[in-house]
Amino acid sequence: MTARPVTARPATARPATTRPARPAVDPELAALLDGMPDLPALSAESLLLIRPYAVGRPATVLAGRAVRRRETEVAAADGTSLPLTVRSPAEQDATQDAAPSGPGAPAVLWLHGGGMVMGDRFSQLDIPLEWLDALGSVVVTVDYRLAPEVTGTTIVEDGYRALVWLADHAAELGVDPDRVVVAGTSAGGGLAAGVVLLARDRGGPAVAAQVLVCPMLDHRSATTSARQFTGPGVWSLESNRFAWSAVLGAQPADVPASVSPSVAADLAGLPAAYLDAGSAEVFRDEVVDYASRIWAAGGQAELHVWAGGFHGFDALFPDAAVSRAARASRLGWLRRVLREG
Numbered sequence: 001m002t003a004r005p006v007t008a009r010p011a012t013a014r015p016a017t018t019r020p021a022r023p024a025v026d027p028e029l030a031a032l033l034d035g036m037p038d039l040p041a042l043s044a045e046s047l048l049l050i051r052p053y054a055v056g057r058p059a060t061v062l063a064g065r066a067v068r069r070r071e072t073e074v075a076a077a078d079g080t081s082l083p084l085t086v087r088s089p090a091e092q093d094a095t096q097d098a099a100p101s102g103p104g105a106p107a108v109l110w111l112h113g114g115g116m117v118m119g120d121r122f123s124q125l126d127i128p129l130e131w132l133d134a135l136g137s138v139v140v141t142v143d144y145r146l147a148p149e150v151t152g153t154t155i156v157e158d159g160y161r162a163l164v165w166l167a168d169h170a171a172e173l174g175v176d177p178d179r180v181v182v183a184g185t186s187a188g189g190g191l192a193a194g195v196v197l198l199a200r201d202r203g204g205p206a207v208a209a210q211v212l213v214c215p216m217l218d219h220r221s222a223t224t225s226a227r228q229f230t231g232p233g234v235w236s237l238e239s240n241r242f243a244w245s246a247v248l249g250a251q252p253a254d255v256p257a258s259v260s261p262s263v264a265a266d267l268a269g270l271p272a273a274y275l276d277a278g279s280a281e282v283f284r285d286e287v288v289d290y291a292s293r294i295w296a297a298g299g300q301a302e303l304h305v306w307a308g309g310f311h312g313f314d315a316l317f318p319d320a321a322v323s324r325a326a327r328a329s330r331l332g333w334l335r336r337v338l339r340e341g
Contacts, residue, residue: 022228023279026308032317033310038232038291044148044237047117047246054114056122061129066090074142074165074198079156083143084162085121086173087129089136104176106137106208106338109166111159111195113186113312115216115235115243124185125325126313127213133190134331135338138175140166144191147246156194156258163195164215179338180210185234186283186312187243189215193261193290200269209337211330212275214283214311215290216293219244219255219264223285235311262286268297274333275301278309302333 025033040046062069067303070086088105108131112123121141128139144158163182170177182199184192189212194211221240230237248255257264273294277287290302306313306322314323 017053017160020224021227023310025280025310026306026313026320026322028320029308029310029317029322032320033107033234038207039234040241041115041236042115047242051118054118054123055106055120055127056112058122058125061122061126062247065133066202067129074161075250076154078146078154080145082145082158082161083121085141086138087132087141087171088138089132104170104174104179105136105138106179106181107140107166107170107173107175108132108183109159109192109195110139110141111144111182111184111188111191112141113184113229113315114146115239116155116187116191117243117246118146118188119216123144123190126318127185128183128293130174130327131331131334135334137181138173147308148334151247151249156191158199159191159195159319163199163205163207177206179208180206180212181334181338182207183211183213184215185213185315187216189213190217190261193217194258196270199259199262207228207268207271209272209274209334210270211334212273212287212290213314214277214281215261215287216240216243216283217260217277217290218286219248219260220262221282223289225284225286226276226282229280229282229311234316235282237282262290266297267293267299270297270299272337273299273301273329276304276306276330278299278306278311278313280308281311283311284286304329 001244066089068088072084073081074084076082108128110128112119121143131137132139142162144155182195192210193212196207199205208251213228237305255263275287276292291301294301306326309322314326316321
């Protein structure tokens with residue numbers, strides 16, 4: 001019997017639609033993801049279905065914490081009232097790492113994720129509450145308005161108004177105005193970067209540090225990592241393009257740096273930055289580029305790319321080993337920066 005020869009398919013015969021090779025997801029995270037249904041790409045229709053499930057659950061993250069809570073409002077630039085929540089330690093423990101070296105406690109303005117199209121001021125709240133527990137920080141969160149109901153610079157301007165409110169009320173909140181951190185995850189990380197750019201360009205309020213967790217920084221979605229992560233997933237290229245089109249329109253032109261920080265021509269004069277991302281996510285390359293450009297401008301940035309991390313891995317599965325490492329790294333950096341500030 002004669003074996004039939006096998007002819008290898010030439011590389012040029014690969015279909016043009018083949019997805020590029022991409023880094024694998026961490027095995028522990030992959031096993032956890034297997035228990036979840038695939039998330040559809042965002043669209044006008046799916047957004048309406050997903051929004052009710054994308055809100056935070058404050059009762060869950062506050063359980064067992066001795067936290068004071070204050071509800072108030074801040075006026076947006078156009079006069080719209082934006083709900084704002086302040087959380088602070090119920091009592092200051094003298095053993096806390098943040099035992100004040102100055103006139104008050106550190107403060108964090110936390111901007112939530114959700115692609116600028118969903119979520120609320122309680123989303124991903126467990127991340128900054130860990131800093132409240134460990135550092136005695138006051139945490140301020142705001143319901144910035146969402147696209148497509150608002151567009152353009154409105155969303156980042158809402159975040160900036162919350163920073164102004166925090167600075168104006170620092171004394172009554174017991175906050176050290178020289179130790180204010182602007183932080184966020186995903187869309188909130190991009191908004192945090194934009195708020196910090198506005199604060200620099202407008203001469204204040206003062207910001208001591210920025211923490212950009214897997215931030216959404218670039219409306220162009222043109223990096224290698226963006227092209228790698230198409231199809232079903234926690235956050236795909238398709239969802240990213242939909243979210244940016246909701247904010248900017250289908251064919252954006254002259255996008256301000258405060259909205260899409262990656263287009264900023266100048267990253268000099270920014271406060272110390274902590275940036276992280278997973279190796280297996282859409283935003284990986286824009287995050288690496290943003291940190292590199294801060295260094296090129298003479299600034300201070302710490303960058304972590306977590307091997308096998310998908311977008312938002314530590315928010316979704318905080319107890320996974322790589323998630324615990326990511327959270328511990330951010331906390332350690334904040335501890336150093338706030339004590340040195």
